Amino acid sequence: MTSQPEALPSRREFFNNIVVVERCGICMGPFDGTHQPAHIKSGKCEHTFGITCIRKWAESDQANSHMCPLCREVLFVRPKKPNFQPSGVRGHDNGTIWIHGLCTHDRAKAFVRSMWTVLWGLFQDDYQQNGIFDSDIEEHINRALNDLTDESYHSGLHILSEHWPGIRSVARCMIVKHYENGYYCGCGGEDLEKVWMPAISAVLEWELHSAPGEDDEDDEDDGYDIYG
Ligand SMILES: [Zn+2]
Ligand SMILES: [Zn+2]
Structure with a gap:
């Protein structure tokens, strides 16, 4: 590209156009080391x-x-927020009775991780438009339970009805986090052990038999109790 000297201002115009900004356009306070x-x-x-x-x-x-806040120029894409529906149920109630049954740390952790992963499914245009119903949350949590169901759980994994309100509220926190992130990020690292495990453990009244990492998958005697 060739330069276009005719577009340049004169030195006087240049100085006239320099603006010294002394005050914040929001709080009107002067700028300093902390502002x-x-x-x-x-x-x-x-x-x-x-x-x-x-x-x-x-x-x-x-x-x-x-x-x-001054000129209303759009600065960034507004983060989306989950649209929780107060009425709770989408059209139907499947009326299933749930039982409770996880008691080793690694299995519990696998459920929490699975729950985090399936709840990412609620970050979709459809849910952003039509809302996230309690029944949607429950359906996704049941998917997490199904993901964990194998021959160790003869009767399948379920959640007691009185635990649902608590687990739904933890699920909402996870969903809010997903929406804040705006993309899927794995539930590894600190949040899993420090935030979600304690939260779900409190809700489900887990009394886990083994400490983190102590589970031995080959030890049949250290199996997974089913009760309910
Ligand atoms: Zn300010
Ligand atoms: Zn502006």
Whole structure:
């Protein structure tokens, strides 16, 4: 490309166009070491705000928090939120009676991991539009239970009816996390042991026989008790 000198301003115009921004466009406070200026460059917006102020704004629940608070230029794609339905059930109730039955740490962990994975299925356009019903959450949790069902569980794995409200609320937290992430990320690492295991353990009143990593898959005597 050839340069276009006629597009350049004169030196006087150049100086006239320099803007010193002394105050934050959100809190109107002066900038300093703890309130540092952040220059937005997004579309037509070239506003300057305190970095903490624009971050607080952009992460708020305001309907237009994805826009510049001054010029309303759209700055980013608004993160989606799960659409929970207060009425709970989608059209039907399958009326199944559930029992409870996990008692070793590794098996419990496998269920929690499986639950995390299947609940990602609720991040879909269909659920974003029509809402996530309690029955959808239960259906997905049952899928996680089915994923774990094998010959060790002769009668299958189920959840007691009185445990459903608690496990649904943990499921909602997982779904919120999925929506915040916006993409599928595995439930490895710290959240599994530090957040989801304790949460589900409390809800299901698990009394796990073995400590993390102590399960021996080859030891038949250390099997999985079924009760309910
Ligand atoms: Zn500010
Ligand atoms: Zn702006």
